[in-house]
Amino acid sequence: MNRVLAVLQLALAVILLVIAFATVVNMIFIAFRPESISVVNVFVGQTVMLVCLFAFSRIMFRKGKVRLSSGQVDSDSDESAGIEQNDS
Numbered sequence: 001m002n003r004v005l006a007v008l009q010l011a012l013a014v015i016l017l018v019i020a021f022a023t024v025v026n027m028i029f030i031a032f033r034p035e036s037i038s039v040v041n042v043f044v045g046q047t048v049m050l051v052c053l054f055a056f057s058r059i060m061f062r063k064g065k066v067r068l069s070s071g072q073v074d075s076d077s078d079e080s081a082g083i084e085q086n087d088s
Contacts, residue, residue: 002067009064016057023050 027046033039 006068013061020053
């Protein structure tokens, strides 16, 4: 079950990445429109959406990669966040 969930997380990461690149292409097309406040609003909104899409895609990729390599992952684990612990 963990392997299936890991593959689904990796697939979701890829899908989110494709959506983010499609949003970039859409922003390029919108840039050629005449300047108006609605174009500026679209740029602001899509920039926020891009940041969220890239961040969520990165999170899903990391969690999927960890789950696929180890077989399980804890949501509260520091390892899944990439934080190393020093026992001293």
